[in-house]
Structures are given as structure tokens and as C-alpha cells.
Amino acid sequence: MSMRILVTGACGYKGNVLVPKLLDAGHSVIAFDIMWFGNDLASHPNLRVVKGDIRQTESIPLEGVDAIIHLASIANDPAGDLDPKLTWEIGALATMQLADKAVRLGVDRFIYASSGSVYGLKDEEHVTEDCCLVPLSEYNKTKMVAERALLSYTDDMRIQIVRPATVCGLSPRMRLDVSVNILTMQALTRGEITVFGGDQTRPNIHIDEITDLYLYLLGRPDIVGIYNAGFENLSIRQIAEMVCTKVEAKIKIMPSNDPRSYRVNSDKLLAAGFKPKKTVKHAIDEICAAFKTGQLRDQERFHTVKWMKKLEVMRTEV
Numbered sequence: 001m002s003m004r005i006l007v008t009g010a011c012g013y014k015g016n017v018l019v020p021k022l023l024d025a026g027h028s029v030i031a032f033d034i035m036w037f038g039n040d041l042a043s044h045p046n047l048r049v050v051k052g053d054i055r056q057t058e059s060i061p062l063e064g065v066d067a068i069i070h071l072a073s074i075a076n077d078p079a080g081d082l083d084p085k086l087t088w089e090i091g092a093l094a095t096m097q098l099a100d101k102a103v104r105l106g107v108d109r110f111i112y113a114s115s116g117s118v119y120g121l122k123d124e125e126h127v128t129e130d131c132c133l134v135p136l137s138e139y140n141k142t143k144m145v146a147e148r149a150l151l152s153y154t155d156d157m158r159i160q161i162v163r164p165a166t167v168c169g170l171s172p173r174m175r176l177d178v179s180v181n182i183l184t185m186q187a188l189t190r191g192e193i194t195v196f197g198g199d200q201t202r203p204n205i206h207i208d209e210i211t212d213l214y215l216y217l218l219g220r221p222d223i224v225g226i227y228n229a230g231f232e233n234l235s236i237r238q239i240a241e242m243v244c245t246k247v248e249a250k251i252k253i254m255p256s257n258d259p260r261s262y263r264v265n266s267d268k269l270l271a272a273g274f275k276p277k278k279t280v281k282h283a284i285d286e287i288c289a290a291f292k293t294g295q296l297r298d299q300e301r302f303h304t305v306k307w308m309k310k311l312e313v314m315r316t317e318v
Contacts, residue, residue: 005022005027005069007029013167018211029048030061032050054072062105069111075304076177092146109221119264129225160224167205169282171207180280199237203232
């Protein structure tokens with residue numbers, strides 16, 4: 001069934017992959033984004049691109065919208081720490097205001113991109129959705145608060161919350177500040193991979209899998225609540241070693257002050273019928289192929305913290 005869908009953060013890393021898939025599936029899409037990192041979305045008769053600030057709730061077009069896929073956030077721990085006030089305004093307050101407006105306008109579905117990092121440091125072999133949340137960073141904390149706010153609307157909307165693992169793979173708005181992508185790019189451009197620590201375990205998910213999951217949830221209104229989405233728990237060193245099977249490079253181990261280490265279990269999502277197809281190896285292969293053909297180059301805007309500092313968005317007022 002064709003739907004009218006609002007995607008926030010639509011010009012970001014995941015949004016650039018998700019929006020074309022939604023359009024190909026026959027949906028009408030409103031792509032809402034502040035465009036700090038540009039706009040790489042191709043024009044389409046069923047696509048309306050709106051430049052706007054998620055903090056200005058009144059500017060978000062929700063009339064006639066059937067579903068919201070809420071991706072907008074300050075997207076990682078270091079970027080979130082640049083300006084905690086901005087991170088809370090966008091990650092928590094704006095999410096609550098968007099949900100309130102959605103309920104008042106009769107939006108039926110709200111899909112929220114949370115984060116697997118809300119669990120914090122965990123020793124459990126299998127971190128499931130009912131494990132306690134101990135978020136460490138401003139980014140993690142805003143995700144937890146936003147989740148709880150959204151769950152308060154379960155009597156008014158279908159709330160589908162996804163806690164994604166670290167996403168990897170190609171996107172027109174590439175990110176080279178996530179583990180698989182940056183380690184692969186280091187090998188390709190420098191012939192050496194710098195690994196800080198290396199023993200930290202992180203869950204991973206291919207960008208095609210996480211975007212396919214959002215489409216899957218659109219077709220399954222019966223699936224509500226919270227779902228982990230991460231299918232490969234790998235240490236940073238393991239990822240570097242996988243890259244070195246594809247690219248000739250040395251691995252340089254450096255001390256790390258980043259203690260984050262966690263594994264997620266996604267059995268609940270698998271039991272709901274979602275079947276992943278792509279892996280970290282696919283992401284590495286695709287990045288290597290894109291680099292060798294010239295499709296992918298290391299651009300400054302692909303590094304979130306560096307680009308935000310350059311734009312001085314932390315001091316932006318609304």
C-alpha cells in the first residue's frame with residue numbers, strides 16, 4: 001500500500017539510501033533536513049525536499065502524512081559532545097515535539113532510529129532489548145529519553161523503535177567516522193590502519209539492511225515496540241583484519257581512551273521475520289570497489305565532527 005511518508009534527516013547517511021528505496025516502493029516522500037552536509041537526493045515526481053530545522057516544529061509539514069521515519073539527530077558521540085545543548089534540543093526535545101504534533105494531526109505510524117549504544121558498557125554475551133540502559137554520552141542519553149517519550153504515545157500511534165548497531169557501507173552522503181568505513185578508507189588511502197585499543201566489541205549492520213528494515217516495518221504495522229538491529233558483533237581489530245584481506249595494509253595499534261564495548265542480540269527482530277542479507281564483508285567490498293572506480297573519495301564533509309566545527313553549527317541559533 002502506497003503511503004505518504006515524512007523522513008527527517010533525509011539527506012544524511014542513512015536517508016540518502018532510504019529515500020530512493022521508499023520511492024521505488026511506490027511511496028510519496030517528504031524529505032526534511034537542515035542540509036548541513038548538503039543534499040545528494042535525486043529529484044523524483046513523488047519526492048518533496050524541504051530544508052528546515054527539526055527544532056522548529058511548526059515548519060515540519062505533517063498534513064496528510066501516514067508515517068514518520070525519524071532519523072534526524074547529531075549523529076555520533078564525539079559530535080554530540082561538541083555542543084550538549086544542541087544535542088539535547090535536537091535529539092530529545094525536538095523528537096518529543098514532533099511526536100506531539102504527529103498525534104494531533106493523526107499520523108498513524110512513528111518509526112524512530114534510536115541507537116544500540118544506549119546500553120552503555122555491557123559484559124553480557126547477549127544484550128537483549130530488556131537489558132537496562134546505562135547511556136554514557138550526551139548522544140546516548142538523548143536517544144534513551146526520546147525512546148521513553150515516544151513510548152508514552154503508544155495508545156495514540158504505532159511506535160516502532162529500532163536500536164541500530166554501527167552502520168557501515170556506501171551512501172552518497174558517506175560517513176568516514178564509523179568503524180568499518182574509516183578503517184577501509186585508511187587502508188585504501190594510506191596503506192596503514194590505525195586501531196585505537198582494538199579489543200572493544202561493537203555490533204555492526206550494513207546500510208542496506210538498516211534501510212530495508214525501515215521498509216519492512218512500514219509493511220508490518222503489527223510489529224511495535226523496541227527492536228535491536230545488529231547482526232555482527234566484531235572487535236575493532238577483527239574489522240581491521242577483515243579489511244586487510246581485501247586491501248594490502250598494515251595495522252598499527254594505539255592506546256585508546258574509549259571504553260565503549262557492547263554486543264547486541266537481534267533474535268527478537270529475526271523472530272519477527274526480518275532476514276538480513278548483507279554483511280560487513282559486503283560493505284568492505286563495496287567501499288573498495290567504489291574507491292577504485294573513483295565513485296568514492298575522502299571528502300571533508302564525510303567526517304561529521306570536522307565538518308560541524310568548520311560550519312560552526314554549534315553556535316547556530318533558531
